[in-house]
Amino acid sequence: MEKGTTPITRESGALHATAFLRLDSSGNVLRSPCELCTARDYSVCRHITGKDFEQLFPHGPHVQIRKAGTTIFLQGEPFGSVFIVQNGWLLVHKLFEDGRRQIIRFVLPGDLIGFEGNEVEGMSYSAEAITDVALCGIRYSLFFKTCAASPQLAMNFATTVTREALAAWNHVGALGQQRAQGRVANLLLDLHHRVVARCGTEPAAIQLPINQIHIASATGLTSVHVCRTLKQMRQVGLLEFRKGQLVLLDTERLAEIAQLDPAVPLDGLQKMN
Amino acid sequence: MEKGTTPITRESGALHATAFLRLDSSGNVLRSPCELCTARDYSVCRHITGKDFEQLFPHGPHVQIRKAGTTIFLQGEPFGSVFIVQNGWLLVHKLFEDGRRQIIRFVLPGDLIGFEGNEVEGMSYSAEAITDVALCGIRYSLFFKTCAASPQLAMNFATTVTREALAAWNHVGALGQQRAQGRVANLLLDLHHRVVARCGTEPAAIQLPINQIHIASATGLTSVHVCRTLKQMRQVGLLEFRKGQLVLLDTERLAEIAQLDPAVPLDGLQKMN
DNA sequence: CGTTTGGTTGACACGGGTCAAAAGGGGTGG
DNA sequence: CCACCCCTTTTGACCCGTGTCAACCAAACG
Numbered sequence: 001m002e003k004g005t006t007p008i009t010r011e012s013g014a015l016h017a018t019a020f021l022r023l024d025s026s027g028n029v030l031r032s033p034c035e036l037c038t039a040r041d042y043s044v045c046r047h048i049t050g051k052d053f054e055q056l057f058p059h060g061p062h063v064q065i066r067k068a069g070t071t072i073f074l075q076g077e078p079f080g081s082v083f084i085v086q087n088g089w090l091l092v093h094k095l096f097e098d099g100r101r102q103i104i105r106f107v108l109p110g111d112l113i114g115f116e117g118n119e120v121e122g123m124s125y126s127a128e129a130i131t132d133v134a135l136c137g138i139r140y141s142l143f144f145k146t147c148a149a150s151p152q153l154a155m156n157f158a159t160t161v162t163r164e165a166l167a168a169w170n171h172v173g174a175l176g177q178q179r180a181q182g183r184v185a186n187l188l189l190d191l192h193h194r195v196v197a198r199c200g201t202e203p204a205a206i207q208l209p210i211n212q213i214h215i216a217s218a219t220g221l222t223s224v225h226v227c228r229t230l231k232q233m234r235q236v237g238l239l240e241f242r243k244g245q246l247v248l249l250d251t252e253r254l255a256e257i258a259q260l261d262p263a264v265p266l267d268g269l270q271k272m273n
Numbered sequence: 274m275e276k277g278t279t280p281i282t283r284e285s286g287a288l289h290a291t292a293f294l295r296l297d298s299s300g301n302v303l304r305s306p307c308e309l310c311t312a313r314d315y316s317v318c319r320h321i322t323g324k325d326f327e328q329l330f331p332h333g334p335h336v337q338i339r340k341a342g343t344t345i346f347l348q349g350e351p352f353g354s355v356f357i358v359q360n361g362w363l364l365v366h367k368l369f370e371d372g373r374r375q376i377i378r379f380v381l382p383g384d385l386i387g388f389e390g391n392e393v394e395g396m397s398y399s400a401e402a403i404t405d406v407a408l409c410g411i412r413y414s415l416f417f418k419t420c421a422a423s424p425q426l427a428m429n430f431a432t433t434v435t436r437e438a439l440a441a442w443n444h445v446g447a448l449g450q451q452r453a454q455g456r457v458a459n460l461l462l463d464l465h466h467r468v469v470a471r472c473g474t475e476p477a478a479i480q481l482p483i484n485q486i487h488i489a490s491a492t493g494l495t496s497v498h499v500c501r502t503l504k505q506m507r508q509v510g511l512l513e514f515r516k517g518q519l520v521l522l523d524t525e526r527l528a529e530i531a532q533l534d535p536a537v538p539l540d541g542l543q544k545m546n
Numbered sequence: 547c548g549t550t551t552g553g554t555t556g557a558c559a560c561g562g563g564t565c566a567a568a569a570g571g572g573g574t575g576g
Numbered sequence: 577c578c579a580c581c582c583c584t585t586t587t588g589a590c591c592c593g594t595g596t597c598a599a600c601c602a603a604a605c606g
Contacts, residue, residue: 094446102449104442115435116442124439147428154427155420161434162388166397168441169377169389173367175448176375176493179593211552220449225594227554242553243603452561484584498562500586515585516571547606554601561594569586576579 072127082114088133103218183219185258345400355387361406376491456492458531
């Protein structure tokens with residue numbers, strides 16, 4: 001996480017800010033620093049707000065630290081706690097019989113995790129810490145009770161989940177209709193946006209704690225093919241990605257490949273293997 | 274929609290009932306007929322409950338009818354109304370530049386539709402009526418206000434959205450890790466469950482108002498290949514699907530193919546082209 | 547140092563896409 | 577009743593993107 005020095009006004013920040021814009025009585029956007037992550041403006045954060053946070057933990061937050069690689073919950077387990085991530089990255093994935101896995105989403109500081117299931121069937125997915133993480137947990141029963149007593153918290157929860165659903169639907173679109181470059185572009189752009197929204201500046205390079213294997217299981221490709229795809233994208237000057245360091249070189253074109261239709265050859269981009 | 278005559282106790286019903294189970298003061302499950310669809314027991318329905326419904330429409334529901342094929346909203350449009358589907362099927366899809374589309378989800382009676390976007394960016398997806406539909410709409414602003422005043426409604430909304438997110442993540446898993454048979458099995462089993470949950474009995478054949486082209490754009494395959502895949506599945510006795518009439522012949526094996534790992538050859542199922 | 551883990555590359559196989567054509571309805575108008 | 581059209585399903589031939597397998601390399605690590 002990097003510290004911000006200027007207020008966030010770029011669209012990359014606004015992308016995720018939308019759902020948390022708060023208006024004061026005269027209709028102006030309320031801005032205040034976030035208590036949960038380092039963002040200067042909590043409207044850019046992707047999480048239940050600091051106020052909700054106080055409500056959930058009236059006697060102060062109960063933070064727990066987990067080492068990188070730790071399993072937070074396993075699919076099939078009983079429905080337990082909801083966590084707010086204070087620090088570090090996690091991933092949620094679905095495990096298959098033969099050991100393959102589909103990464104469902106990456107979870108960044110400020111995000112909520114642990115609602116991936118229900119009381120009857122238990123957790124539908126597993127979660128794992130990618131880096132060391134600091135989690136702020138609350139029993140689901142208490143969380144639910146607190147929500148039921150506070151429409152504001154309940155609506156913030158609903159908004160958070162809606163945002164996750166939108167992200168998931170986007171993911172469905174990418175996996176269903178796009179080829180390797182499009183899927184990778186989608187993922188990296190999304191992560192880039194989410195990371196940049198947390199720093200005040202737009203750094204040339206950002207650090208992602210993931211490797212090609214992560215990219216592979218998130219995009220439904222093999223790591224071998226992710227390697228080839230990244231090579232292509234590097235060669236045509238789209239981006240750099242080495243040791244988790246990501247540099248977007250041609251954001252325009254990347255956005256085209258990600259949002260529009262990458263299956264139609266974009267004049268000479270393809271075929272450079 | 275068919276009328277139920279017996280209380281729903283099968284697991285196929287229970288699958289979707291989980292989130293709406295209500296307990297009375299002594300912890301027993303509350304059961305009552307649903308005012309929205311024909312289910313005998315509203316705990317099996319996938320929608321905001323009848324009580325919420327009254328809250329949303331204190332002067333009676335404002336039902337509107339739309340013809341099959343009608344667009345309900347288009348991606349990019351301003352964020353408008355939330356609808357509860359009373360009758361008929363809809364689909365939500367993402368449109369791509371070249372006319373291809375990814376079906377994000379099918380929407381059945383009792384489901385909520387219209388929250389696929391936010392106030393700032395507008396709708397992220399388009400929705401279209403597959404059959405003639407009856408929709409019960411409410412302006413998003415009013416819906417939001419009502420939710421903010423009622424934690425119960427807000428939580429039911431959150432629960433509804435959570436269920437959609439879980440379905441979406443499942444969809445991601447299928448598109449990312451499964452081959453044609455697995456994707457088709459996933460889709461058809463899901464639709465079968467949802468339809469059967471609405472009738473009291475388990476009919477041998479159910480009617481789906483979709484064709485192979487729908488299946489194709491929901492699974493990320495071409496309609497040509499869906500045809501081939503259905504042929505394979507028919508030939509090995511997994512299911513029948515003709516003119517929208519679906520018969521599951523080997524639910525066990527279908528569930529294996531759908532839930533477990535269909536990329537690993539299941540002794541002799543594959544290769545029958 | 548050897549060991550492990552992740553990245554890179556090449557050869558080859560195969561699932562599914564693409565293109566094209568034909569076969570079946572179902573509807574409509576003559 | 578037939579002719580015609582439109583739309584969906586079906587089938588075949590062929591191609592290409594991606595998976596698979598295997599080898600090798602570089603960096604990190606004990």
